[in-house]
Amino acid sequence: MPKCIGFASLFTIMVPLHRQMEENGYVKIPYPPQRKATVDLLTVASGKHMIHGLVEVDITRLRKKIRLLRTSGAPVPSLTGSVVHCCAQVVAQEPQYHAYRNLFNQLVLFRDVDVSVPIERHVEHTSEVVPSIIRMANKKTVVEIDREIEQLKRLPVGNRHTVVAMRLYRWLPRLLGRMCFRLVGRMPTIVRRSFGTVMVTSVGMFGTGAGWAMPICTHTVNIAIGSLVKRSDHEYLCITVSFDHDIIDGAPAARFIHRFKRLLERAEFLPGELE
Numbered sequence: 001m002p003k004c005i006g007f008a009s010l011f012t013i014m015v016p017l018h019r020q021m022e023e024n025g026y027v028k029i030p031y032p033p034q035r036k037a038t039v040d041l042l043t044v045a046s047g048k049h050m051i052h053g054l055v056e057v058d059i060t061r062l063r064k065k066i067r068l069l070r071t072s073g074a075p076v077p078s079l080t081g082s083v084v085h086c087c088a089q090v091v092a093q094e095p096q097y098h099a100y101r102n103l104f105n106q107l108v109l110f111r112d113v114d115v116s117v118p119i120e121r122h123v124e125h126t127s128e129v130v131p132s133i134i135r136m137a138n139k140k141t142v143v144e145i146d147r148e149i150e151q152l153k154r155l156p157v158g159n160r161h162t163v164v165a166m167r168l169y170r171w172l173p174r175l176l177g178r179m180c181f182r183l184v185g186r187m188p189t190i191v192r193r194s195f196g197t198v199m200v201t202s203v204g205m206f207g208t209g210a211g212w213a214m215p216i217c218t219h220t221v222n223i224a225i226g227s228l229v230k231r232s233d234h235e236y237l238c239i240t241v242s243f244d245h246d247i248i249d250g251a252p253a254a255r256f257i258h259r260f261k262r263l264l265e266r267a268e269f270l271p272g273e274l275e
Contacts, residue, residue: 033170040174044181045218049245053257054212056229056236062267063235064274077270079237080117080202080225081146086263087223088113088137088145090256091198097221097256098197099247100188107247108188113138116196116219119152133196142269199223212240220244221256237264 062082069076077085091097095109102108112135119132132152134145169177184190191197195218202225203213213224226238241260243253263269 036177037169040177041181041218042216044178044185045216048217050217050222050242051245051248051250051253052214053241053243053253055239055241055257055261056210057239057261058234058265059228059237059267060234061265061274062270065267065270065272068272068274069270072272074271075143075147077142077146078149079228080200081142081149082264082267082269083202083223083225083239084115084117084134084137084145084149084200085140085142085269086260087198087200087221088115088134088140089263089269090259091221092138093259094252094255096252097248099220100191100197101186101247102188103186110188110192110197112136113198114192114196116199117149117152118199118201119149131195131199195219201225210236210238212238214240215242217242217244220247223260 059079062079066076091113095111096107098113099107099109115134115137116131117134118129120129132149134140134148137145140148172180184194197219198221199217199219200223201213201215203215209227210229211227213226215222215224220243222240222242224240224242226240229236229238241253241257243256248256
């Protein structure tokens with residue numbers, strides 16, 4: 001069997017796979033080799049000392065403004081774009097929120113906020129979730145951020161150097177690959193260029209009721225969007241905010257959550273006035 005199965009090649013072997021499943025009750029296919037880098041990155045990230053805050057954000061006002069924009073024909077941002085915008089604004093106020101330690105045990109603080117948003121994109125005839133970075137998100141409107149996210153969803157991973165690097169990484173021994181990620185983690189400028197300075201990920205709906213994600217975090221500040229809950233005449237968004245405790249203590253973490261919630265709940269970054 002080939003080492004990497006795309007949609008086309010998978011279709012051509014669907015019949016023999018189906019017959020094997022009927023005869024044995026199971027079928028074997030190769031593990032996608034492009035997942036190797038993801039597994040190594042998450043293994044390294046799982047060693048971080050993270051603290052998590054599970055919060056509910058009242059987005060009733062935000063949703064009303066979005067519906068008002070929709071009726072007026074104006075550009076309508078998504079919830080993910082709104083969360084990215086508010087996160088970038090709060091981080092820009094206090095650069096410690098996206099500080100990283102370098103090899104000399106110094107903290108490197110960045111001026112602009114580059115937000116990593118994992119997006120499912122086309123990679124080698126199949127779909128793969130890859131980090132897509134909104135550069136200088138703190139200087140962009142929510143409409144600009146949302147437009148950029150939509151553009152990134154439609155783009156293939158066309159960087160030839162990135163594709164070559166992914167292919168070469170597959171041949172690295174597991175221990176060496178994870179050592180590379182640990183080393184890169186102490187090179188803040190490379191972290192920023194390759195992974196952004198903060199992360200916002202949308203896990204999606206969990207069915208009915210409240211649901212929070214508990215992600216394996218790779219950044220100093222990470223936001224995971226969970227489910228949307230309706231109670232009475234209010235709508236609440238379940239959000240997990242995670243911090244690297246080696247850099248962020250409890251008080252700065254509490255300030256971040258307070259400022260972030262206030263920005264998102266007031267929705268002043270969207271035009272229009274509610275009665």
